[in-house]
Amino acid sequence: MSSAPSATARRPGADAAAQKNKVPSKTTIKAGKKGSTSREKAGKGQREEENEYDSLEYIAPLPEEDEKACQPPQKISTKLVARRAFGEEALAGLTGDEIADRVLVLQHVRLDDERVEEIDNLEMLGVGVSHLYLQRNLISTIENLESMRNLQLLCLASNSITVLENLLCLASLKALDVGYNLIQKVQPGQVPASVLYLTTDGNPLEEMGEGEWKEVFEDLPLLRTHDCVDVDRGDGSEGED
Incomplete structure (x- = not known):
């Protein structure tokens, strides 16, 4: 994969992420922190924001022998969301309406590793959802992300996505992880301009040249890191504060 133009690596062993077939079943990659100059200029609110998104997890693909591979696909439902959020025991004895009410107040929704085939039925979630895994x-x-207007973090890593599309409705999005999919090209205007952290590592993007990445980054004025590497704008800046 072509890396961001004129970027400075910020974590050791960055090339290891490209070794898709050699990673263990679960690997967490932490985004590095910004340079000291940016931190000195940052206020308390921004530092808290960076701490939150610097801990963005990336979970590597499961091995082929994973025990869930033989299970049928499932749809996103209130029951699935509630089970992941609260556990079966906590839901025992609750009515359907009571479960739906609990789901409506969730801010972080985790549906990773559930053999979900389609992104749908998100209208059941409340407008306060900020993180969707x-x-x-x-x-x-x-x-079908139109109802997620306050979403700030979206992790779609390790799926079978071929095109970045239907994301511009996420005007509040700050972190987007689409690593380890089947995306061959990232086009200008496909990623919301609000994004601060972008992960595309592990996609077949070898044909993306430095000039093409520059065009993408020009449409992302707030972008700070791409694949855990600071984005160099060519004028000495590393994204906008």
């Missing part, structure tokens, strides 16, 4: 599923198309 859909990594390690069977998703091939990015769709």
